[in-house]
Structures are given as structure tokens and as C-alpha cells.
Amino acid sequence: RCDEITTVRTDFNGRFEACFWRQIFEEKADLYFWVEYEIDGVPTTVYHPSIPCNTYWDYACGEEVHIRITDPRVPFGCHEPLPGEIAWIKTIGWGAPVSRIEQVPGASFVQQGRMVPTVGLTDYATGGLGHGLSNQKVRPFARSLRFIVQFGSGFPGGNVTHYRWSYRKTHNDKLVPASASEQAWAPLDDIPVSKAYTTEVTGPGGVTTFHTGHHQLGPFPIGSVNAYKIPPVSPKGPDVANDPTAEWDQNTATITVDSTSLKGDGLYEFKLEFFNSAGVRQNVADTVNQVSDPANLGQSQPAGSAFLLPASEDGFKPFRMKVRIDNQPSTAQIYSVLVDGKASSTECGFVQYDNKGISGVNFRFRASHPNDFATFGFNVVRGNSADPLSDADSSGMVGASTANYVLGADEVYRNTVSVATLLGTCPDKAAFAEHLHVNGLHTNGTSILDDFDASVLAAFALEPK
Structure with a gap:
């Protein structure tokens, strides 16, 4: 028989603590844990192993318990607020680091006697692949793609309050240059985006439960454009939940792109631009746009020229990433x-x-x-x-x-x-x-x-x- 003792929320680093009482002569407790994580605003079980092999039998009070979450829907890294004006473009989906998507047009490797081009491909989850593909950039992107960004505490600010993604197709699925019309930038400005937060509600008998709310990020018309609000670091204020118990993930799914609705399979570029509350595009410092350090994904670094449009094309040099899209079956x-x-x-x-x-x-x-x-x-x-x-x-x-x-x-x-x-x-x-x-x-x-x-x-x- 299992008796639920308590429900607790972890801090930004996944740490938690809970108190429970037992009689001095009572036998030691046997503790079992399961974990829920909020996915799309819904508390979802991400850790619920078998009881016999995953129970802490005869638990000694004060001993630390280590729980390893392997569900790929749970993002890696610590999620403390970032100071300053930073847009850390972390991943596509919850697991593919942007910094580990190949950006060099001519990049390739030799496999089975032929050259395999890798621009726009990721090495996400390739460690177990055989045939010389382990840790190689060989995976294309397909279906629904989320662009995950962590904004620093300097946003939203007086000069930068909104963002917008745009895309263009540069090459077809055979990496032949796309047509002029396909290479024109098109804004992604009609996709509803919201950010989920949780609040604590104390009910009858002092039982605390968690409730989920959603803060709409957009799109909103500002000036002559449609754009999305940059969320504040905390949802506690009156502009979001107006609740001191409110919490949300520091990572934001800034847009969800249905790759099947784009201009066919091929190599795409996606750019991120910033606006003020009047809809005027803002020029931010190169160091604002950051990506994960490929050697240490828990740390960020300035995006660098590989991830910025050249000044010869756009004087603002916005963030730009190349992504290979393929939705064709085997x-x-x-x-x-x-x-x-x-x-x-x-x-x-x-x-x-x-x-x-x-x-x-x-x-x-x-x-x-x-x-x-x-x-x-x-x-x-x-x-x-x-x-x-x-x-x-x-x-x-x-x-x-x-x-x-x-x-x-x-x-x-x-x-x-x-x-x-x-x-x-x-x-x-x-x-x-x-x-x-x-x-x-x-x-x-x-x-x-x-x-x-x-x-x-x-x-x-x-x-x-």
C-alpha cells in the first residue's frame, strides 16, 4: 500500500525538500517518488518507475535523494533568471541545441565512400547510431518545431518589448538554390503563442494544489507589424498572474512552426528580430543574441557571425539560423x-x-x-x-x-x-x-x-x- 505524504515544487535547479513525521519507535519509512513536469501547460508525468526497484527502503532521515530524469521533453540545464539584455536561443524542441546545428554551407563528412553534406542538420540523439554516424550532424528537422529562447531580466525594457520570427527558403531538398520568390523573407506572425505558469491554491483541510494559467504572448498588432510580447522573468506581477505563488519556466517556446506548411522541403533560414512597443524594429548589440556553448550546453556564449545575418544584407545583423527541413518518408x-x-x-x-x-x-x-x-x-x-x-x-x-x-x-x-x-x-x-x-x-x-x-x-x- 502507498500513502501519499506530500507534493512539493522544486527550485530552478531541481532541488526540493519535504518534512514528514513518524513516531520515535515507528519503523523507518520506505519512500517512493514520481515527478510531473509542466508540458504545454499541463502537468505531465515524466518519472514514474516501478516501485520494487525504485523505492528508498528504510530511508534515513536527512539523506539526500537523487532522481535522474531522462524524459527528452524536460529541458536540460539550470534555469535561474539571466541578468541583463540577453536572448539565449537554446534549442529547437526541448533537446536539439541550436549551437549544434551545422551552419557552414559546405560542411560534410565521408560515409560509405561518399560525401554527406550536413548544413542545417543536427547531431541530436546520434550517440547510439552505428555506421560511422555517432555524434555526426545527420538528422533533419520535421513536423512541428518549437524555438526555445531564454530572455534575460533586461527584457522587456523601454527599447525592446516584442520579438518576431521570419523565415526564407534558400535551397531545395537537393541543396539547389531556391527561386527568388522563395528566398524572400516571410514573417511568422499569425501563430498564437502563450506561456504557461502555475499557482498554488490551498483548499479545504489545508491541502495545496497547483493550478495552471496561460499568459498570451501574441501575436499583437503594434504599429505596422504583428509581433509577440517578451515575457518578464517572473509571472508574479499584475501584468501576468498577479499572484505571489506564480512560477514559470525561464525557457520560452517563442513560436511553434509547422514545417509541413512552409515552402516544401529544403534548407531554411529563420531570423529573430526585436521591436519596441510602437512596432519599430530595434538594433541590438551583437552580444544580445547568444547560443549554448557546444562544449558545455549549460553555458551561453555570443552567437557570433555564423548565427548573425551579415551587415551587407542587414545593418542590424539579426540572429539567423540555418535549418534543414525534410518531411519525406523512407x-x-x-x-x-x-x-x-x-x-x-x-x-x-x-x-x-x-x-x-x-x-x-x-x-x-x-x-x-x-x-x-x-x-x-x-x-x-x-x-x-x-x-x-x-x-x-x-x-x-x-x-x-x-x-x-x-x-x-x-x-x-x-x-x-x-x-x-x-x-x-x-x-x-x-x-x-x-x-x-x-x-x-x-x-x-x-x-x-x-x-x-x-x-x-x-x-x-x-x-x-
């Missing part, structure tokens, strides 16, 4: 095997071979993505055997040949394996299963998007003539 297809030039031609999948010693099985499959933003794994299994058929298996990044398979101009992978190798210990016939999984590399900056994956199964059986 393809997985297995073709009938060829044995001695003949394909398995019935739904039963049987195919005959001429001579066990010299006959070969030609495997063919398609694992592809229009812009090669995927990896794949192809596996062949004989019956229920644990005997590995490594000569027939393959994996890698799509768009290039692998150690076992040659990629043809028709985007079909091919490899021939001898019948004898496939039969193994089976005398003269056996059944086989083929599985192909294509893993899209897409992310929204918070999660890896599995709906860009593709998968297919096939089967065949070998028998002698």
Missing part, C-alpha cells in the same frame, strides 16, 4: 529472390535450385529516402535456426553500397549468396525469412520521429529440382 521493399535466374513466383514462395554446390541466391531490396536521411538493416533468418547468415545480412546508411551489397542506379541493393551457405546444416531444403527495416533520421528536436520509418517482411523456401 521506403522499404523486398523483391523476390532469384535462384539460377528464376524468381519465386507463387505466394507460397518456393523456388528450386539446380545444384547445391554452384547455385546462388540473388537477394534484392530497396532501402531508400529521397535525400538519404535514413539508415537500414536487412536480415535473413533460416527457419528457427540461430545460425547467423551474415553473408546475406547488411546494414548502413541508405544511398550507398555496403560491405555485402552493391547499390545499383535503380536504387536496388543486390547480393548473391551460395545455396550451400544458406542451407548450412540443412541437407537440401529450408525456409527463410527476410526482414528489412529503414530507420528515418528525422527529429522535431524533442523526439526521434518513428513515423518516417519503413519496414517489410518476405519469405521464401529453397528446394532442389
Whole structure:
């Protein structure tokens, strides 16, 4: 049986404390914790592990409890207010640091014998990727994208009270320069944005509960533009909650961009501009716009020229980031095997071979993505055997040949394996299963998007003539 003792709120650094009473001769308490985090204004469970292995049995009073949150929706770092006039452009989504999105147009790396361009791509959540892709910038952005910014205590101020994002498409999905009309800046000024805060409410019996409110950031018409209010550091004041218990995250989702509603897949630039209350664009110092230190994501540093529009294009040099957008799915297809030039031609999948010693099985499959933003794994299994058929298996990044398979101009992978190798210990016939999984590399900056994956199964059986 579990009895709830109390509910507490952490400080900006995730620390908390709570008092509970027990009789002096009462046995020590066994403590279990679960954690909720406000996501989109809704308290959401982000830590609720199994009880047996995650209970602090016979808890010693005063001992610190360490809880590790791994849910990617919870942003990293400490969230104390920043002093001064600073706009720390932190992440796309809650996890992809802006500073770790490639900004150099010609950047690339070698993979499976070809050059892979990386401009606009992120290395978010690539540590576990194989095929030489670990910690490489290989993930494009897709679906709904949130731009997360932490504003310093100097904002909003007399000269800067509002912000606005704009975008333009510079290249298509093949990195060919976009048309002149596509390269014109377009404001993102019609998307409703609000910032959630929580307040404490004491009810009957002195029980404290948390309530959620929302402060509208915009868009609001000011002068001749639509723009968004920069939120103050604290929501306690009369301009927001007017409540001394009010708290909110120092990180602000400044805009949510539906990437499918833009001008098609390709390389985009997004810029951040500031305005006063009359709608007049303001020129801020270069050091106002900051990004995370790539080597220490918990610290900020001035954005630098890679993230600022050049003065030759805009004398105000606003913040600008390059982002590769791709919303195209992967393809997985297995073709009938060829044995001695003949394909398995019935739904039963049987195919005959001429001579066990010299006959070969030609495997063919398609694992592809229009812009090669995927990896794949192809596996062949004989019956229920644990005997590995490594000569027939393959994996890698799509768009290039692998150690076992040659990629043809028709985007079909091919490899021939001898019948004898496939039969193994089976005398003269056996059944086989083929599985192909294509893993899209897409992310929204918070999660890896599995709906860009593709998968297919096939089967065949070998028998002698």
C-alpha cells in the first residue's frame, strides 16, 4: 500500500525538500517518488518507475535523494533568471541545441565512400547510431518545431518589448538554390503563442494544489507589424498572474512552426528580430543574441557571425539560423529472390535450385529516402535456426553500397549468396525469412520521429529440382 505524504515544487535547479513525521519507535519509512513536469501547460508525468526497484527502503532521515530524469521533453540545464539584455536561443524542441546545428554551407563528412553534406542538420540523439554516424550532424528537422529562447531580466525594457520570427527558403531538398520568390523573407506572425505558469491554491483541510494559467504572448498588432510580447522573468506581477505563488519556466517556446506548411522541403533560414512597443524594429548589440556553448550546453556564449545575418544584407545583423527541413518518408521493399535466374513466383514462395554446390541466391531490396536521411538493416533468418547468415545480412546508411551489397542506379541493393551457405546444416531444403527495416533520421528536436520509418517482411523456401 502507498500513502501519499506530500507534493512539493522544486527550485530552478531541481532541488526540493519535504518534512514528514513518524513516531520515535515507528519503523523507518520506505519512500517512493514520481515527478510531473509542466508540458504545454499541463502537468505531465515524466518519472514514474516501478516501485520494487525504485523505492528508498528504510530511508534515513536527512539523506539526500537523487532522481535522474531522462524524459527528452524536460529541458536540460539550470534555469535561474539571466541578468541583463540577453536572448539565449537554446534549442529547437526541448533537446536539439541550436549551437549544434551545422551552419557552414559546405560542411560534410565521408560515409560509405561518399560525401554527406550536413548544413542545417543536427547531431541530436546520434550517440547510439552505428555506421560511422555517432555524434555526426545527420538528422533533419520535421513536423512541428518549437524555438526555445531564454530572455534575460533586461527584457522587456523601454527599447525592446516584442520579438518576431521570419523565415526564407534558400535551397531545395537537393541543396539547389531556391527561386527568388522563395528566398524572400516571410514573417511568422499569425501563430498564437502563450506561456504557461502555475499557482498554488490551498483548499479545504489545508491541502495545496497547483493550478495552471496561460499568459498570451501574441501575436499583437503594434504599429505596422504583428509581433509577440517578451515575457518578464517572473509571472508574479499584475501584468501576468498577479499572484505571489506564480512560477514559470525561464525557457520560452517563442513560436511553434509547422514545417509541413512552409515552402516544401529544403534548407531554411529563420531570423529573430526585436521591436519596441510602437512596432519599430530595434538594433541590438551583437552580444544580445547568444547560443549554448557546444562544449558545455549549460553555458551561453555570443552567437557570433555564423548565427548573425551579415551587415551587407542587414545593418542590424539579426540572429539567423540555418535549418534543414525534410518531411519525406523512407521506403522499404523486398523483391523476390532469384535462384539460377528464376524468381519465386507463387505466394507460397518456393523456388528450386539446380545444384547445391554452384547455385546462388540473388537477394534484392530497396532501402531508400529521397535525400538519404535514413539508415537500414536487412536480415535473413533460416527457419528457427540461430545460425547467423551474415553473408546475406547488411546494414548502413541508405544511398550507398555496403560491405555485402552493391547499390545499383535503380536504387536496388543486390547480393548473391551460395545455396550451400544458406542451407548450412540443412541437407537440401529450408525456409527463410527476410526482414528489412529503414530507420528515418528525422527529429522535431524533442523526439526521434518513428513515423518516417519503413519496414517489410518476405519469405521464401529453397528446394532442389
